[in-house]
Amino acid sequence: MIFDYLAKTMIxxxxxxxxxxxxxxxxxxxxAVFLLILFxxxxxxxxxxxxxxxYNLKMPLRKKFVGLNNYVKIFVLDxxxxxxxxxxxxxxxxxxxxxxxxxxxxxxxxxxxxxxxxLVRSIVLLPWVIPPVVNGYMWQWILDGQWGALNGLxxxxxxxxxxxxxxxxxxxSILWCAFVQAWRDAxxxxxILLAALQSIPIELIEASKVDGADAMRRFMYIVLPxxxxxxxxxxxxxxxxxxMAFDIIYALTGVDPATxxxxxxxxxxxxxxxxxGYGAALxxxxxxxxxxxxxxxxxxxxxxxx
Amino acid sequence: MTLKKLLRKVVxxxxxxxLILWSIGPIMWIFIxxxxxxxxxFSRPPHWIxxxxxxxxxxxxxxxxxxxxxxxxxxxxxxxxxxxxxxxIYAITTTLIMAIFSSVTGYVFARYNFPLKDVLFYxxxxxxxxxxxxxxxxxxxxxxxxxxxxxxxxxxxLFVTYRxxxxxxxxxxxxxxxxxxxxxxxxxxxxxxxxxxxxxVMPVALPGIxxxxxxxxxxxWNAFLAPLIFTFTxxxxxxxxxxxxxxxQYYVEWDLMSAAAVIxxxxxxxxxxxxxxxxxxxxxxxxxxx
Numbered sequence: 001m002i003f004d005y006l007a008k009t010m011i012x013x014x015x016x017x018x019x020x021x022x023x024x025x026x027x028x029x030x031x032a033v034f035l036l037i038l039f040x041x042x043x044x045x046x047x048x049x050x051x052x053x054x055y056n057l058k059m060p061l062r063k064k065f066v067g068l069n070n071y072v073k074i075f076v077l078d079x080x081x082x083x084x085x086x087x088x089x090x091x092x093x094x095x096x097x098x099x100x101x102x103x104x105x106x107x108x109x110x111x112x113x114x115x116x117x118x119l120v121r122s123i124v125l126l127p128w129v130i131p132p133v134v135n136g137y138m139w140q141w142i143l144d145g146q147w148g149a150l151n152g153l154x155x156x157x158x159x160x161x162x163x164x165x166x167x168x169x170x171x172x173s174i175l176w177c178a179f180v181q182a183w184r185d186a187x188x189x190x191x192i193l194l195a196a197l198q199s200i201p202i203e204l205i206e207a208s209k210v211d212g213a214d215a216m217r218r219f220m221y222i223v224l225p226x227x228x229x230x231x232x233x234x235x236x237x238x239x240x241x242x243x244m245a246f247d248i249i250y251a252l253t254g255v256d257p258a259t260x261x262x263x264x265x266x267x268x269x270x271x272x273x274x275x276x277g278y279g280a281a282l283x284x285x286x287x288x289x290x291x292x293x294x295x296x297x298x299x300x301x302x303x304x305x306x
Numbered sequence: 307m308t309l310k311k312l313l314r315k316v317v318x319x320x321x322x323x324x325l326i327l328w329s330i331g332p333i334m335w336i337f338i339x340x341x342x343x344x345x346x347x348f349s350r351p352p353h354w355i356x357x358x359x360x361x362x363x364x365x366x367x368x369x370x371x372x373x374x375x376x377x378x379x380x381x382x383x384x385x386x387x388x389x390x391x392x393x394x395i396y397a398i399t400t401t402l403i404m405a406i407f408s409s410v411t412g413y414v415f416a417r418y419n420f421p422l423k424d425v426l427f428y429x430x431x432x433x434x435x436x437x438x439x440x441x442x443x444x445x446x447x448x449x450x451x452x453x454x455x456x457x458x459x460x461x462x463x464l465f466v467t468y469r470x471x472x473x474x475x476x477x478x479x480x481x482x483x484x485x486x487x488x489x490x491x492x493x494x495x496x497x498x499x500x501x502x503x504x505x506x507v508m509p510v511a512l513p514g515i516x517x518x519x520x521x522x523x524x525x526x527w528n529a530f531l532a533p534l535i536f537t538f539t540x541x542x543x544x545x546x547x548x549x550x551x552x553x554x555q556y557y558v559e560w561d562l563m564s565a566a567a568v569i570x571x572x573x574x575x576x577x578x579x580x581x582x583x584x585x586x587x588x589x590x591x592x593x594x595x596x
Contacts, residue, residue: 021418021419021499022418022420024499024500025418028410028411029411032411033429035463036433042444043442043443043448044444047440050444109325120322121582123329124325125585127332129524129585130333130571130574131527131528131530131570132530133549133550137553137563138333138335138336139332141335141336141339141560142332146348147347147352151350155351188589191589192590195590246531270442280440280443282439284440286439287436291436294432
């Protein structure tokens with residue numbers, strides 16, 4: 001085995017300790033670094049030159065250098081891009097606020113002691129663990145305009161007289177997409193916030209009770225400030241999650257102008273229209289937005305949420 | 307005071323019921339749909355609890371095969387079964403590779419001193435929050451010229467590469483939480499660092515490895531975007547992509563679809579109940595503890 005071989009060459013002798021250790025460490029990391037360079041960093045850089053070309057995979061021979069035209073098109077001419085951008089903002093705003101609210105609410109409940117809490121903690125995770133694309137189809141079935149469970153329920157409760165085709169309405173369909181995405185992401189927020197809640201020393205809460213603070217004040221002035229670092233981390237992670245959301249929207253509505261976020265639009269341009277040149281330029285714009293999030297992410301994680 | 311306590315209990319009970327219904331209700335419905343006969347399912351309102359539950363949808367899906375999207379009977383079954391097998395191959399292979407791979411990389415970052423350590427670590431974790439398209443467009447071209455499109459091994463390479471950053475981070479932070487004294491004793495006895503790792507540290511790190519195994523399995527099982535782009539035939543399509551093709555342009559066979567969905571949901575669902583602790587560990591450690 002290669003590990004035995006490596007292990008035998010690694011016996012530490014005084015003197016060559018540091019140099020040998022460095023060589024071995026780099027050797028052990030090299031397969032991983034090789035994979036990351038070949039399948040992440042090299043492709044990421046290689047897409048840049050492609051973004052200066054007009055290049056459709058259906059007509060590869062008509063590859064033409066167009067300079068910055070693709071980028072000009074994105075920011076000035078392309079109405080679909082503008083619409084997708086707006087959609088992305090709406091989608092992210094609704095997803096983030098809803099998932100954070102629900103996530104916080106569930107974390108507070110799960111922090112209470114009650115019989116069967118362990119089981120309920122597993123149940124809460126379910127929306128997060130099932131395949132997002134299947135999740136999307138599941139909700140498409142629930143929201144179905146002809147036989148859907150939501151219509152059936154509302155009808156039985158007397159809240160609607162006729163079945164409603166929820167996903168056909170362009171105003172509501174993006175909100176439904178955001179709702180389902182939030183349904184999926186909330187458990188993640190719950191887990192992060194629950195860990196933070198459990199680390200709050202019980203004495204602190206007891207002391208404030210003695211001082212006569214009611215539950216609302218305890219939450220506002222003691223719990224919430226202590227939760228702030230975790231809330232920041234959850235927020236940044238959710239920022240990234242909702243920006244990169246694809247599976248659920250794809251499953252719920254397919255590529256539809258009303259729900260087409262930037263991720264969906266980039267998919268459509270590159271892999272449905274096969275416009276690889278324009279798709280590359282688009283992907284670089286998304287990449288730039290992603291870099292801002294990446295910066296926030298690393299900063300927040302290393303700063304412990306501060 | 308007792309009234310207040312009672313009130314508190316009632317409010318908590320209502321909140322817990324809401325939480326359970328919210329989380330499990332939609333999944334329950336897809337399960338009920340999958341065992342309902344069409345007459346009961348396609349009615350207004352539907353039967354919430356079927357009078358005549360049936361396994362016909364599962365039998366259709368896995369054995370006899372009602373065709374979907376115009377496919378003739380037998381290929382439709384073969385298609386679904388093959389997708390199931392492919393998904394298992396992807397998830398199990400990726401998971402096993404990651405268990406060893408991320409233990410080594412995580413251990414190196416946790417315990418070795420070497421030049422460029424920080425730079426290399428950033429090289430790993432910077433991958434996590436970056437949207438995929440910029441990378442996928444060129445990977446498509448690399449895969450096309452290397453003959454890796456629509457192959458099992460091509461997909462596994464991608465899955466492994468994209469699990470690497472998170473799993474390495476997870477294992478690194480796990481190893482860092484284990485006291486160094488443990489290995490130092492072994493090192494004094496003449497073990498090499500790697501030997502010390504495999505003989506002394508790994509057994510202690512098993513919970514961390516379990517977390518990596520479970521999170522890697524679920525994320526590979528759930529993967530959709532990359533296989534949607536890089537696989538074209540039943541040879542390589544995983545279950546998620548096969549299921550996405552149940553959606554016809556004008557008509558969806560929701561009874562069959564819900565049985566397929568239940569099968570896809572089942573493994574992650576079981577994991578959530580059986581390995582909740584490790585799942586949460588895998589979910590939070592990389593992201594929150596550093």
